[in-house]
Amino acid sequence: MTTTSSPHAASTGAAPTGAPSTGATNASVSASDRSTVFHSWSAQGSLAPLPLAGGLGSTVWDVDGREYLDFSSQLVNVNIGHQHPRVVAAIQEQAARLTTVAPAHANETRAEAARLILERAPEGFSKVFFTNGGADANENAIRMARLVTGRDKIVSHYRSYHGNTGAAIVATGDWRRMPNEFARGHVHAFGPYLYRSEFWAETPEQESERALHHLERVIQAEGADTIAAILLETIPGTAGVLMPPPGYLAGARAIADRYGILLILDEVMAGFARTGEWFAFDAFDVRPDLITFAKGVNSGYVPIGGVVISDPISHHFDERVFPGGLTYSGHPLAAASVIATITAMAEEGVVENAKRIGSDVLGPALTALSRHEIVGEVRGTGVFWAVELVSDREARTPLDAKRMGALKADLLGRGLLPFTAENRLHVVPPAVVTDEEARRGVAIIDEALAAL
Template identity: 60%
Template sequence: MTLTDESTLLPNGLTVEAARAEAARTYELDRAHVFHSWSAQAEISPMTITASQGSYVWDGEGNRLLDFSCQLVNTNIGHQHPKVVAAIADQAAKLCTVAPQYANDARSEAARLIAERTPGELDKIFFTNGGADAIEHAVRMARLHTGRYKVLTRYRSYHGGTETAINMTGDPRRWPNDHGNAGIVHFFGPFLYRSRFHATTEAEESQRALEHLEETIRMEGPSTIAAIVLESIPGTAGIMIPPPGYIAGVREICDRYGIMYIADEVMAGFGRSGKWFSVNHFDVVPDLLTFAKGVNSGYVPLGGVAISPAIAETFAHRAYPGGLTYSGHPLATAAAVATINAMEEEGMVDNAARIGAEVIAPGLAELAAKHRSIGEVRGAGVFWAVELVADQQTREPLAAYGGSSPAMNAVIAACKANGLLPFANFNRIHVVPPCNVTADEVREGLAILDKAFDVADEHAR
């Protein structure tokens, strides 16, 4: 929706006219001074966001867009939730910052609330500044606990942009950073739609993927492997829900060889798939669990590691050699407390599950039946992917793995032109609205996607 009335007030209190003027200055300064991540700097024209509220954002021209990306799949409670905004302001007035060696009430309460929701006895919480350093520290803990070095992760995964995390990542962003010396070994995980195991059923895919993993372990040497790290449901890589029995099989393999199982819940956690943590879909307890993003919807940077009793005991009388100046920062953890309480009080996790089952799943199935460019839809809760293809029979993707295409660019442009901010990666559009999204908002988004997939159909056979 375009706001044509220059005097219309945006949620931030500015008129459209004033917001446009501010946005022009913002863009000018951005292009002059800001160095953007994952980008060729001279090739980008970043959208300016001037305001946000709930499931919507406003761009520099005053256009309102339904945020079906949750930015980077992290605003799980939507934008500008008043309870969290107020908690940050209250904490700033009380205790703005404190060094991590001191106890403070925001960090203590956040740790309690997180530990109450993690599976099993993952009751010790180490706070980080985000997801990538949560992965870094989880791997460090596993290596020190086991006395081993190698770490196994799957292709088609994303674990973060820091040195160990980017080497663990199983997508092309790893390639320029990977010198083969980080102790990381990749393997193929289950993905029936594009099976590497010639499987025709989920049961075959699960069994053959587990056999492949165990064979990789045997070839690498079980006594050399500290951890297997898996996104409970891979996010950026494609929202491929593991088939029945796979995660339990990984847990059994880890137990048999003394390998630590690390569940990466950075994107998949805090209600995203309709449960507090996605690993709960599989009734499995990991040795370590990493989180970030949805823990406070990114209102203030925060991540962390939930730690099993056995690994915590390793550092009971032996100093853990790691820490961060801002570990458990009061503003960030106060935001986490308010976020978790708001999610609980307002039933957001249940809402995510219901919206996924009753609105998104049937809505995407209807679109898949209509559009020849849709190869597959998959997901749970408010965590879905639409696989766009040039040919449904050959499953040729609409954009090559690791890249984009004029067809995908046209689909993304159609989304934005009709009022939707999408999450796109390679040949996929992800449907990842907030956990508190309404059914009407989802239907609005699906109607816009319907028009965008008409554009995709023009590029499909």
């Protein structure tokens, strides 16, 4: 993969500048949006959404024609970059051939998408259940675990996000769970997070050992024979790109095996190049029973997600009906985009590019930001990083919302589209980001931190 320009810029042309010929402006599009669209996770009266009109590679532009380096990948999902020509063409070709088909029918495009996903999974996985996104992927993985084990409870982390459907949102650990706790059978434990350790740990090894002890004690206290699955994000994303310390994921696997519990790894955000691996767990000594995915599998070009199912769980339903399904399961337009995305990633070295960018460019450049007193910790891998910001480095006091808002506005003003969460700046560009773009993005962050 080239490291000086977008890998597909030449075939699509440069990003256009200037307002579109329709006469629309940022102001008019924003006003129209606010008057008709109900936005997620928002108080509707104070919204000021940035109107985006187009994108290419790691760049997007607004309706007025101003360009931004996209260091958010939208919702950390546009891994292959904006408007990749092979993915766009695949969707167009499939639309011309067959736009939709019921999931009860066999479809060549759907089967090929599943095959390509399974090629990246560990040995012993031979079926994919397609969903519309990551939330219902986790929803159905939970359902499978309960049906196979005959147990009810799901153990997940407090610092986690698993989606906004009935069980997925209650499996989530952050504040979004609290107004939505209508599903039963969910238990939470603290996962490892050495920078803000719940376990008085001083080393990664201590954090891992003590977090595993805590997890096992929660399971024992809840009654191990009542627990169907442990559900973990391989690398918790929205919660702060929390890198698992040595031995934690393997230890969780061992605990699950000890009590006959299934292990579900949520790869919705971390999978398909985000961490410089096809699946984030490829970098760890762990094999799950169920794998959930979405986002990067087709970079969100058409909604899709799914569950990669290990053979014992799949065979459980050979003679037993699985009581679940969706009208758009394995939608052919989405399946075509999966095929094109995985094929392009493999042939263009996108996964390898993400890994190298992380180790050679983003990692060193972001670590250097620690010279700012406001930077508490930098952590991550691939194109999946978080910069934790503090007002007092010694006390590790989280930076307040007002200053985080000022930082976000300043970054936008400097031409960088950021992803912020609580007191953190998440650095999550597309996996096709070039060396020059990565360095330029971190330089913008450096300037904004200095100004703050």
